[in-house]
Amino acid sequence: MTFKRTNPLALAVLAxxxxxxxxxxxxxxxxxxxxxxxxxxxxxxxxxTVVETLTRHELITASAVQKAGNRPERTVYAVTxxxxxxxxDWLRSLIAxxxxxxxxxxxxxxxxxxxxxxxxLEVVRRREAAVTEQLTALAVLLExxxxxxxxxxxxxxxxxxxxxxxxxxxxxxxxxTATGEGTVGGxxxxxxxxx
Amino acid sequence: MTFKRTNPLALAVLAxxxxxxxxxxxxxxxxxxxxxxxxxxxxxxxxxTVVETLTRHELITASAVQKAGNRPERTVYAVTxxxxxxxxDWLRSLIAxxxxxxxxxxxxxxxxxxxxxxxxLEVVRRREAAVTEQLTALAVLLExxxxxxxxxxxxxxxxxxxxxxxxxxxxxxxxxTATGEGTVGGxxxxxxxxx
DNA sequence: CCCCGTATACTCGGCGCCGGATATACGGGA
DNA sequence: TCCCGTATATCCGGCGCCGAGTATACGGGG
Numbered sequence: 001m002t003f004k005r006t007n008p009l010a011l012a013v014l015a016x017x018x019x020x021x022x023x024x025x026x027x028x029x030x031x032x033x034x035x036x037x038x039x040x041x042x043x044x045x046x047x048x049t050v051v052e053t054l055t056r057h058e059l060i061t062a063s064a065v066q067k068a069g070n071r072p073e074r075t076v077y078a079v080t081x082x083x084x085x086x087x088x089d090w091l092r093s094l095i096a097x098x099x100x101x102x103x104x105x106x107x108x109x110x111x112x113x114x115x116x117x118x119x120x121l122e123v124v125r126r127r128e129a130a131v132t133e134q135l136t137a138l139a140v141l142l143e144x145x146x147x148x149x150x151x152x153x154x155x156x157x158x159x160x161x162x163x164x165x166x167x168x169x170x171x172x173x174x175x176x177t178a179t180g181e182g183t184v185g186g187x188x189x190x191x192x193x194x195x
Numbered sequence: 196m197t198f199k200r201t202n203p204l205a206l207a208v209l210a211x212x213x214x215x216x217x218x219x220x221x222x223x224x225x226x227x228x229x230x231x232x233x234x235x236x237x238x239x240x241x242x243x244t245v246v247e248t249l250t251r252h253e254l255i256t257a258s259a260v261q262k263a264g265n266r267p268e269r270t271v272y273a274v275t276x277x278x279x280x281x282x283x284d285w286l287r288s289l290i291a292x293x294x295x296x297x298x299x300x301x302x303x304x305x306x307x308x309x310x311x312x313x314x315x316l317e318v319v320r321r322r323e324a325a326v327t328e329q330l331t332a333l334a335v336l337l338e339x340x341x342x343x344x345x346x347x348x349x350x351x352x353x354x355x356x357x358x359x360x361x362x363x364x365x366x367x368x369x370x371x372t373a374t375g376e377g378t379v380g381g382x383x384x385x386x387x388x389x390x
Numbered sequence: 391c392c393c394c395g396t397a398t399a400c401t402c403g404g405c406g407c408c409g410g411a412t413a414t415a416c417g418g419g420a
Numbered sequence: 421t422c423c424c425g426t427a428t429a430t431c432c433g434g435c436g437c438c439g440a441g442t443a444t445a446c447g448g449g450g
Contacts, residue, residue, distance in 0.1 A: 006406075008302040015306055025429050039305045041297045045408050048430065053406085074429060091310060094303030096318040098325050102236045103296055107203040108289030110234045110352035111210055115286060123291040130293050151381025157305035160366055167362030171355055186346025201436075220399050240438050243400070248436085269399060 003057040005090050010050045012040045014059065014087040017079040021063050024051050025074065035141075039157050051077060059083035116194040117187070121179045128172040135165050198252040200285050205245045207235045209254065209282040212274040216258050219246050220269065230336075234352050246272060254278035311389040312382070316374045323367040330360050 005011075016027050024047050031037050054060045055077070063078040079087075105127075112120050138158055145155050152159065178184040182191070200206075211222050219242050226232050249255045250272070258273040274282075300322075307315050333353055340350050347354065373379040377386070 004406095008297065008299060011302060011306070015309065018309075023429080029428095036305070039297065039301050043408060044430080045410085045432085046406080049406065049408095088310065091303055091306055092314065092318050094299055095307065095315075096321040096325070098322060098329065099299055101296070101298055102203070102234065104203060104289055104294055106234050106352045106356060107206060108286055109355055110231070111206070111286055112290065112351065113348050114210065114213075115283065119287065120290075123287050126291040127293060130291070134293065151384070152379055153308050153381035153385055156307065156370070156379075157301045160304055160370075161301060163362055163366040164359065167358055171358040175351070175355075184347055184351075186348035189346070190348055218399080224398095238438060239400080240402085240440090241436080244436065244438095 003053075003059065003086065005093075007046065007050055008040050008094075009042065009046055010054055011087065011090055011094070012036060012042075013047075013050060013054060013077075014079060014083055014090075017060055017077060018084055018087060021076050021078040023074040023076045024048055054083070057082075059086050113186075113190055113193075117179055117182075117191055121176060124172055124176045124179065128169060128176060131165055131169045131172065135162060135169070138162050138165070198248075198254065198281065200288075202241065202245055203235050204237065204241055205249055206282065206285055206289070207231060207237075208242075208245060208249060208272075209274060209278055209285075212255055212272060213279055213282060216271050216273040218269040218271045219243055249278070252277075254281050308381075308385055308388075312374055312377075312386055316371060319367055319371045319374065323364060323371060326360055326364045326367065330357060330364070333357050333360070 012031060013027060016022060016030055022030070028042060028044065028047060031040070031042055036042075051060070055062065058080055060077045060079050060083050062075050064076045065073055112124075115123070138161065142155060142158055142162075145158075146152075175184070179187070182188075184190075207226060208222060211217060211225055217225070223237060223239065223242055226235070226237055231237075246255070250257065253275055255272045255274050255278050257270050259271045260269070307319075310318070333356065337350060337353055337357075340353075341347075370379070374382075377383075379385075
């Protein structure tokens with residue numbers, strides 16, 4: 001069976017191992033240091049599962065079993081040729097081909113008519129505030145990274161995320177206003193349903 | 196153990212059953228007809244699992260077992276009081292509180308430096324084209340729904356999605372241009388790494 | 391009247407993901 | 421020297437999700 005590109009954590013593993021061989025725990029540490037866990041969900045349990053799966057598909061191999069002092073053994077892995085190929089191909093398709101991902105907010109907002117308009121207005125405003133907070137937090141982080149001398153390419157994903165969050169905030173602001181003024185299409189029957 | 200709000204399909208089930216009692220297969224049909232599967236991932240296997248879980252938590256109950264002709268038995272479910280409360284509360288938190296969702300594109304673009312600049316430019320342009328296609332497809336669908344007399348509130352999630360897609364397209368366009376011109380921060384070392 | 395494709399309605403095995411458990415080593419304070 | 425909190429490194433049971441499989445009924449063409 002061919003390798004299924006499900007968990008992006010596997011992508012991170014391939015990327016890390018193409019720098020140098022590592023053992024799983026070290027991969028996790030490195031991801032933390034580089035703020036990669038902001039972008040790719042990291043979970044120790046999943047990490048070991050992913051490493052095992054990659055090994056089974058011969059995209060990485062156990063290159064050594066170290067034993068320093070009396071510490072538990074640690075298995076060091078290295079990327080194979082097929083692994084490097086997989087990394088690049090996966091990366092290209094990840095960027096080139098948008099994938100349907102079913103964001104939870106879309107599910108929520110699609111049912112907003114189930115809430116009374118006043119409640120809807122309140123929760124949307126709360127989200128707007130939360131998004132604004134995320135934006136300022138990102139701006140701070142970005143300031144810090146740029147201050148450390150990192151080039152834009154090193155935090156390009158944060159740039160993207162900020163653009164998306166700004167767009168979301170603008171939409172939320174519009175929707176809140178339209179709901180408050182009662183100018184959103186279908187407002188009258190919406191209000192009628194809730195009395 | 197308290198009910199975990201993981202699968203949004205459970206939200207759809209609660210919403211459908213607060214209209215009227217249904218059996219699982221009918222829920223699926225209804226979701227299809229209303230284009231809900233565009234927003235919430237529908238899978239028969241998951242549907243039955245979700246229904247069972249909701250039953251276990253007494254958010255819905257099997258209200259009847261029908262047997263029409265010689266067809267297989269079908270179990271009809273109805274929402275309980277606790278279920279209605281859960282629906283509203285879940286909905287409110289889904290809208291009010293942004294959840295980290297790790298979009299795959301963020302993972303991809305964060306590693307774009309691993310590709311040579313020319314390859315990066317190509318795949319980003321391809322995504323830009325794909326996003327544009329999605330936008331025109333959505334515009335067509337939206338035209339159709341509006342033509343059927345449905346109010347804006349009935350397709351508000353498509354409105355949101357279009358706003359997000361437009362923002363993404365704008366960002367992709369900027370990034371492609373900056374990469375092509377070599378004006379993205381860190382371009383020189385990026386190019387150097389790939390010769 | 392038979393055949394076969396489609397619709398109806400659900401079932402089931404497998405697998406990946408998660409979070410908590412496990413076990414040892416190290417370092418600093420009392 | 422003892423204790424305990426933190427770091428190191430991995431393991432494992434359970435569960436939810438997925439997609440393919442099953443079985444019957446209906447309806448239209450030949």
